[in-house]
Amino acid sequence: MITKTRTTLFYVALLVISVAAPFVFPAYTFQIALLWIMILFAVTWDVMGGQMGYNSLGNILFFGMGMYISAIVQVGLFYDVGTYTAHSGAIVPVFSHDQYFTGLVAGIVAAGLGSVIIAALLSQVVFGLRGPYFAIGTLGIALSAGELIGAWEWVGGGGGIALPKYPGEPDGRSLLYYFLCFASAAASFMFFRWLYTTRFGLAINAIRDNEEKAEAMGLHTLQHKAVAWSLSAFFLGISGALFGNMTGFVEPLEVAFPTVTFGIFMVAMALLGGKGTLWGPVIGAVVFHVIKEVTWTHMLGWQWVALGGLIVINVVFFQQGLMGWAQDKWPERFGLVVDESMSAETKEAAK
């Protein structure tokens, strides 16, 4: 059994490692910050896909929406967005120190809240779709959003929109975004860790296991689904705002709504780690991101083929993921006790 002090020690050690990482490996600050975003992706996807049984292929929608909302707020507080994007590149407006940080805070908050509103509105219409229809429907929504924003001239159309330039040293900038990414990923993990221990966590698990029965037991399933989706949208929106500011430039198809890269990474990472477990998505994200960053540049264009292959192999042959595999192998470590009499009975029933 894992005792309480050991758990605390474990979290403190993780915290120390995370805080020290950008100082120990200053050259990799951006990559490690991206790792935090990936962890956030996998954890927020798992709320729906793993815990609630609604496999969304379009969660990237909130990432892109958060990015655009924050860009519009950050620019729009001080300039007219239409003129700003129309003159993109020709004139570079200067944002003062105060303007930059006011805009950043307002942008992040607006991104989170805006994504929640979008999720709440969408959930009124998409949750009539189940299983594969839900997956395809959300994929369609994310693809449409990317195309529509790409055709919207006010926010720069296909050319995109540049975010305010950081007023200060580049080192300070990368450290600031590192810690913001770390904080948002840690906050989302701790929040959902707590959420899964509550009645709400049990309710969404009940929806996953049998939605009709859950509803018959008196659960307001639509409300629960809407809240779960809005919660993951909140964190995804914030991660979008942070990522947009980290890259400094927002463009509709490759940066904001990368449905076939980041959008599918979240699913792949959660599956690799083991969906429906607390630590699975985190482990999956770390393994996936490290392998990707180490091998990506050496594969000369074959990396995408390898990615597709990884998804196929993962889904077809290793669906339980790393955590699921570990649980099967050492059930007693996870506090799972196999009741022999029960398993014998199930064998009988199967015959």
Next chain:
Amino acid sequence: MMANIDLLAMAPVLNVQLLLDGLFIGAIFALAAYGLALVWGVMNIKNLAQGDFVIMGGYIAWFLGTQGIHPLVGLPVAIVLMFGFGWLVYRYIISYVIHRDMFTSLLATFGIALVLQQLLNLIFGPDVQVAKSGFEINSLFGGLVTVANIKFLSFILAGILAAMVILFMKKSRMGQAIRATAQDPRAAKVMGIDTDRVYAFTFSLNSAICGAAGALISMIWVIQPFYGITHSIRAFVIVTAAGLGNLPGVIMAGLGLGVAEQYGGFVLGAEFQQVTVTGLLVAVLLYRSYQMNKVRQVVQ
């Protein structure tokens, strides 16, 4: 946008052009969608790699065209090659996911789609390609409407291919076995049908249909490695709008989608052509869920 609508009102012949183009391309969409409906209905596999199979067939015809073989000769070659390819995909991937939950097959085929589009990109490069068929272009209404002969020919070919597939499903022994398996796989097995072989054949048949659709598209339209996902979404729009096992519905929805897309691209601007497809997908799904909601059911 209003200017484009005015233009249509002032020059009604432009409607003829849009309608014809839409119907010619829509016939091919319907062909690919029929393949999807087949696999969906018989095996309960939602093939997200459908569009990439189409594009792959197109590249086979286009590649043979660059080697001096006419794309119309490339069409049967694409059908045969894609049939074999489908068999391999079934044997090594699909046969493992067929009895799992449906999201598994969706994600597995999405992975296949990624692999295919990237492989095509690596082999043939990201350029937009057209297979040159070298037919004449006819002008109607004093040059306002142009129709290439190849479009007529491909329309007829799509019709013949569809008729052949339907005849095969109705009359041949394998077609009857496929329909029996779709109705009740367990009973079919008891009656001595090798269902595994039926599944393999169904998936390969779908892949061959896609190959034919792709070869036609490469002649009358354009192909590019990353266009596959849009073709998959088109097939999904058509099948969800028509419903499974509704052949006239699939044909009507396919032709309708072709026309709708042409009008969407013309009226709203070329950058909205893609969004017409994805937007229609969302609209169709939401309409279905609204319909089901009235009888307290869900789309599943």
